[in-house]
Amino acid sequence: MITRHSEFLKGIKAELPILMGVVPFGLIYGVAARSAAIPPLAGQSMSFIVFAGSAQFVTAQLIGAGVPAGIIILTGFIVNLRHALYSASLAPYLKRLNTRWRMLLAYLLTDEAYAVAITHYQQPGDMSRKHWYFLGAGLALWSTWQASTAVGIVLGTQVPASWSLDFALPLTFIALVVPNLKDRAGTAAAATAGIVALLATSLPYKLGLIVATFVGISIGIFLESRYNKRARIHKEEDGTGQIQPVADPTGYTTKEHVEKEGG
C-alpha cells in the first residue's frame, strides 16, 4: 500500500546513487569558498540560502576575484536560469498542492531532485502522494549537500594548492555540457560562448562571462530558427520532410539527469 511514509522513503532511496556524486562536489565547493577568502559561516550559509552547486562555485570564484556585487548577482541569476525549465516541467503535477508545499518543493528543486521527481511523476499510478517522494529525494540531497560543503569548508585551508582542486570545477562542467551537445544549434551555442569568453577576458569585472553567454544563446536561437524554417519549407514542398520533434524542454534525458552534477 502506498502511504506518505512509503513514498517519502522511496524518494530517499531513489536519490541515493546520485548522492555518491554529490559528496565530492560539496567538498570541492567548500575548499573553493575558503580559498576565495569567504568566511566559513558565509560559505556554509550559501549552501543553505542558494542551494545550487554550480552557481555557488561561480559565485565563490567571482567573490575571490573581487568582482562587484551587482555582476556577481547577475551571473548567479544566469547560471541558475535553467531551473525555470524544471519549474515549468513540474508545474502541472504540483497544481493541487497548497502554497506552503509549493514553496518548499521549489526550494528543493535542484538538477538532481528534478531528475528523480519527474521520472516518478511520469509513471502511472496514484498521484495523490507523489509530492512526498519529491520531498524525500529533495531532503536527502539537501542534507548531503549541507554536510559535504561543511566538511569541505573545515578542510579548506589544509588542502594544498598543488592539488589543483579548483580544476574540478571546469571538469564538472565538461561532464555536464559535452553529453548534451546533441544538435548543431546547441553545439554552436556552446562553442561560440566559449570562444567569446576567451576574446572577452580583458573586459572588466569578468563581464566576459555574461557577454559570452548572451552571444552563445543568440547564435543557438538563430541557427535553430533557420533550421526550423528550412524544415517547414521542405515539408510544404514535397510533403515528405519531417520537422524535428520538439525535445524534452530540459534538453536532457532522464538517465543523464541522474548522473548530473551536485547541489
Next chain:
Amino acid sequence: MTPLALWLTLICIGLLTFAIRLSFITLFGRREIPPFLQSTLRFVPVAVLSAIIFPALFLYGNKFDLSVSNARLIAGVLAAIVAWRTKNVLLTIVVGMVGLWLLQVFVK
C-alpha cells in the same frame, strides 16, 4: 568585499534562485512554456558553462596558451573525450584530475 555586501549578495542570489524555481510552479501552473522562451532557456546551460570552461582550459595567468605544455588544456580535452564516450560525471572528473596531476609531475 565587506561582510555586509557579501551577505547581501548571497541573499540576493538566493532569492533570485528561489524565484526562478518557483516561477512556473506558482505563476503558470500549466505545461506549456512559450516556445521562444523554451528554446532560449534550452541554450542557457551549455552557453554559460562553456563560457566558464574555455578560459579555464586555454588561459594561463590571463595569457592564451595553446601549447603542449598547457597541462590543463590537455587534461580538459581528455576529460571531454571521456564525457562524450561515457556520459559519466564522476569518471570524467577522475580522469581529468588524475591526468592533470600526472602532466604536472612529468611535463615540467
